[in-house]
Amino acid sequence: MAKKVTKKTAAKKTASKKPTPSKASATPGALNTKGKFYLGKLHDLKKNQKTDELVLYDPADLTTHGVVFGMTGSGKTGLCIGILEEAALQGIPALMIDPKGDITNLLLHFPNLQPADFEPWINPDEAKRAGQDVQTAAAATAQLWSKGLADWGIGPERIQALADSAEFAVYTPGSDAGYPVSILASLQAPQEDWNEHREAIRERIASTATAILGLVGFDDVDPVKSREHILLANLFEQAWSAGRDLGLGDLIRQVQNPPISKLGVLDLDQFFPAKERGALALRLNNILAAPSFQTWLEGTPLEIEKLLYTKDGKPRHSIFLLSHLSDAERMFFITLLYSAVETWMRNQRGSGALRALVYFDEIHGYLPPVKEPPSKAPMLRMLKQARAFGVGQLLATQNPVDVDYKALSNAGSWFIGKLQTDRDKERLLDGLEGAAPGAFKRSDYDKQISALDKRVFLLHNVHERQPVIFYTRWAMNYLAGPLTRSQIPALNKLASGAAVLAAKASKPSSSKEEPQMNSETGALGHRPIVPSGVQEIFMPAALGLEAAAQASRRSLPADAKRIGLAYRPALLAQAQVRILQRKYNLDFETHKAALVTDVPARGLRWEDFEHDPVEERSLEGRPQDDEAVYADLSGTLADGAQLKIMERDFADWVYRASEVQVWANDELKVYAGPELTREEFAALCAQEAQAKSNQEVEKAKQKFETQIKNLQKKLEKERRDLSQDEQKANQRNIEAMGTHLENVIGLFAGRSRRLTTSLTKHRMSSEAKARVEDSKATITSLEKEMEAMGDEVQQALEAIDARWDAVADKITQIPIAAARKDIYVSTFGVVWLPYHRVSVGGREVEIPAYE
Numbered sequence: 001m002a003k004k005v006t007k008k009t010a011a012k013k014t015a016s017k018k019p020t021p022s023k024a025s026a027t028p029g030a031l032n033t034k035g036k037f038y039l040g041k042l043h044d045l046k047k048n049q050k051t052d053e054l055v056l057y058d059p060a061d062l063t064t065h066g067v068v069f070g071m072t073g074s075g076k077t078g079l080c081i082g083i084l085e086e087a088a089l090q091g092i093p094a095l096m097i098d099p100k101g102d103i104t105n106l107l108l109h110f111p112n113l114q115p116a117d118f119e120p121w122i123n124p125d126e127a128k129r130a131g132q133d134v135q136t137a138a139a140a141t142a143q144l145w146s147k148g149l150a151d152w153g154i155g156p157e158r159i160q161a162l163a164d165s166a167e168f169a170v171y172t173p174g175s176d177a178g179y180p181v182s183i184l185a186s187l188q189a190p191q192e193d194w195n196e197h198r199e200a201i202r203e204r205i206a207s208t209a210t211a212i213l214g215l216v217g218f219d220d221v222d223p224v225k226s227r228e229h230i231l232l233a234n235l236f237e238q239a240w241s242a243g244r245d246l247g248l249g250d251l252i253r254q255v256q257n258p259p260i261s262k263l264g265v266l267d268l269d270q271f272f273p274a275k276e277r278g279a280l281a282l283r284l285n286n287i288l289a290a291p292s293f294q295t296w297l298e299g300t301p302l303e304i305e306k307l308l309y310t311k312d313g314k315p316r317h318s319i320f321l322l323s324h325l326s327d328a329e330r331m332f333f334i335t336l337l338y339s340a341v342e343t344w345m346r347n348q349r350g351s352g353a354l355r356a357l358v359y360f361d362e363i364h365g366y367l368p369p370v371k372e373p374p375s376k377a378p379m380l381r382m383l384k385q386a387r388a389f390g391v392g393q394l395l396a397t398q399n400p401v402d403v404d405y406k407a408l409s410n411a412g413s414w415f416i417g418k419l420q421t422d423r424d425k426e427r428l429l430d431g432l433e434g435a436a437p438g439a440f441k442r443s444d445y446d447k448q449i450s451a452l453d454k455r456v457f458l459l460h461n462v463h464e465r466q467p468v469i470f471y472t473r474w475a476m477n478y479l480a481g482p483l484t485r486s487q488i489p490a491l492n493k494l495a496s497g498a499a500v501l502a503a504k505a506s507k508p509s510s511s512k513e514e515p516q517m518n519s520e521t522g523a524l525g526h527r528p529i530v531p532s533g534v535q536e537i538f539m540p541a542a543l544g545l546e547a548a549a550q551a552s553r554r555s556l557p558a559d560a561k562r563i564g565l566a567y568r569p570a571l572l573a574q575a576q577v578r579i580l581q582r583k584y585n586l587d588f589e590t591h592k593a594a595l596v597t598d599v600p601a602r603g604l605r606w607e608d609f610e611h612d613p614v615e616e617r618s619l620e621g622r623p624q625d626d627e628a629v630y631a632d633l634s635g636t637l638a639d640g641a642q643l644k645i646m647e648r649d650f651a652d653w654v655y656r657a658s659e660v661q662v663w664a665n666d667e668l669k670v671y672a673g674p675e676l677t678r679e680e681f682a683a684l685c686a687q688e689a690q691a692k693s694n695q696e697v698e699k700a701k702q703k704f705e706t707q708i709k710n711l712q713k714k715l716e717k718e719r720r721d722l723s724q725d726e727q728k729a730n731q732r733n734i735e736a737m738g739t740h741l742e743n744v745i746g747l748f749a750g751r752s753r754r755l756t757t758s759l760t761k762h763r764m765s766s767e768a769k770a771r772v773e774d775s776k777a778t779i780t781s782l783e784k785e786m787e788a789m790g791d792e793v794q795q796a797l798e799a800i801d802a803r804w805d806a807v808a809d810k811i812t813q814i815p816i817a818a819a820r821k822d823i824y825v826s827t828f829g830v831v832w833l834p835y836h837r838v839s840v841g842g843r844e845v846e847i848p849a850y851e
Contacts, residue, residue: 535829
């Protein structure tokens with residue numbers, strides 16, 4: 001079923017002086033964007049509705065780069081796809097790094113908007129869950145897209161213009177599912193003059209050396225402290241400064257026998273002993289020798305000019321899909337790609353217009369705040385220097401916490417969508433505050449970001465006077481969601497009309513040893529022919545005889561003698577599973593594998609043979625020993641049709657067995673995948689609950705603060721009144737005493753007219769005393785009321801904390817299964833397992849030589 005409004009449309013920008021809400025027409029066929037990017041329409045946050053005013057963005061503003069923030073489901077991907085669509089329409093070429101498969105949707109533009117166009121890309125599982133077949137879902141999706149585009153003033157002619165604007169292609173480094181990419185060009189000597197561009201070339205050397213070392217398992221390499229990095233950098237510098245290319249084979253040989261005698265002031269062997277250099281050379285050679293690595297050396301060269309333009313000068317939009325690669329391989333390729341872009345960029349003339357765009361769909365882990373992965377240095381240099389050459393970067397992430405905001409301060413356009421947690425928002429505001437020139441009203445941005453909904457974005461653009469809130473337009477491409485490797489050939493065929501790339505067939509090697517019999521191993525002989533269309537691979541003989549004997553818990557007698565290598569067939573099945581559930585912020589990748597040495601004709605229970613996944617890069621395409629002998633290939637392993645059936649059965653088992661448990665707290669709307677422990681997820685919930693508790697506490701404090709202030713005012717007034725009443729009471733008392741004395745004297749003197757005055761003074765004194773007592777009683781009452789109010793406040797705040805603590809503890813687990821389209825069977829076929837053939841007392845035995 002079609003992924004409905006997963007619209008994550010273009011990023012917004014405006015003309016040079018104002019945040020360009022434009023009143024351009026939005027009728028199909030009459031849409032005029034005035035050479036700018038059509039991102040959407042202004043959105044009124046107070047009314048929570050979009051207006052009719054278009055939001056247009058000046059592409060030249062992207063020369064100062066852009067960054068897009070938004071949680072899963074915020075509309076981030078749709079926004080970025082919209083920007084890339086607009087770039088294509090303006091004739092701006094782009095390189096796109098796609099770690100997950102979302103951006104491959106850029107090839108799904110259907111000007112005719114017919115159900116048949118959408119049908120191949122409909123997810124059958126989603127259609128089934130919606131109670132539809134694929135055809136019905138395709139018809140509904142075509143209708144949805146037609147209406148959605150029409151509502152935004154986009155007609156078929158604009159989609160056709162998009163299709164004609166650029167050449168779209170998906171490249172798959174390290175795989176031939178799409179167009180493979182050869183990295184050999186990245187190891188060629190730069191064309192720049194060494195003396196004039198020494199500093200820039202050394203920066204590229206540092207990135208290249210770090211990337212290569214990362215690929216063979218050296219993490220967190222320090223270019224100043226790492227002997228391996230220093231050696232590789234010196235080898236590259238010696239070759240490139242002389243204008244010589246340095247291939248991987250040459251590099252490995254030079255690591256063993258460097259053409260240099262000193263490093264710094266130390267002799268080479270003192271700085272890096274030959275034995276340890278040999279170990280490094282072996283690690284590098286293992287990569288080069290792996291059959292899977294050969295794909296890295298074939299295909300389209302990593303030459304940026306050719307990836308940006310055809311021979312005829314037509315722009316290209318080149319997508320590099322990396323979802324099938326390991327983390328180390330992704331880092332390796334991204335570093336080489338950025339280094340290649342940087343080298344190409346330095347050979348261009350300066351430009352104020354946007355010449356090319358580099359888009360990175362998820363920068364989490366590649367531009368972190370503290371660590372220095374190989375990718376960070378070239379990315380940072382590009383952020384600082386690319387503007388002068390008209391090369392813009394658009395970087396996206398759903399992890400605002402783990403990015404280097406010091407680096408992102410170089411970005412002029414910040415597209416901010418709905419965020420998952422308050423912590424994300426606060427971290428982003430910190431970064432924006434450091435990046436925003438002039439006055440920055442944090443409280444205003446805080447309120448606006450908190451109010452953002454799906455597909456609603458805030459654009460902070462340094463080229464404009466104020467931020468803009470906009471609702472993203474409908475994407476012209478069908479947003480089918482992440483596509484898998486198995487869908488890429490059809491996708492490239494759709495885009496180019498070219499035939500699907502043919503898979504390489506391995507050539508079986510011959511064995512020279514004649515068949516023989518022995519008491520333990522049975523018949524061995526020539527290498528059998530594997531059925532046509534069945535994958536054939538070799539497990540490496542990683543264990544020497546002594547290590548193999550120890551691993552097998554065998555003790556070898558003194559007369560034991562190794563006489564060669566034997567291979568026995570087995571069935572190896574491996575699948576890569578990606579479980580994506582945007583609602584629960586789940587993007588989890590796992591692997592399933594089974595190794596079956598005795599394959600039954602039917603009724604195979606895969607769970608009985610589940611095995612740790614084998615690193616596919618270590619598998620080989622040919623035997624390690626050309627003199628090896630082989631066991632016979634019979635039964636199911638010799639039946640190609642049966643193996644095809646079993647492959648489907650394996651995929652079904654993976655589908656059934658790949659369910660994962662998602663940690664969930666529905667009240668907090670916090671979710672996490674199985675990679676977190678319960679304690680880690682509980683800490684995440686506690687953090688979010690604390691943030692929400694703090695918000696509620698602040699509101700409660702504001703409410704009580706008003707009441708407390710009113711009581712304080714009353715109390716202060718009563719205390720003032722009491723002071724005045726006491727003064728008056730004392731005065732009246734003195735006056736009454738004086739008058740009484742006069743009256744007594746007057747009686748003896750015969751003057752009695754003052755008696756009435758005395759009585760009046762006494763009455764007034766009594767009234768003053770009564771007022772004093774009333775004031776004291778009122779003050780006592782108010783003080784008790786204040787004390788009660790304090791208790792009430794304390795109880796209310798404790799209740800808030802207790803309630804959110806209880807909410808934080810409401811942790812459940814939700815089972816989530818993988819969609820069938822997200823299961824990729826990476827290996828399924830005959831694997832030859834190596835065994836040492838050992839002669840012991842006239843008998844031949846076999847000991848497993850594989851780990």
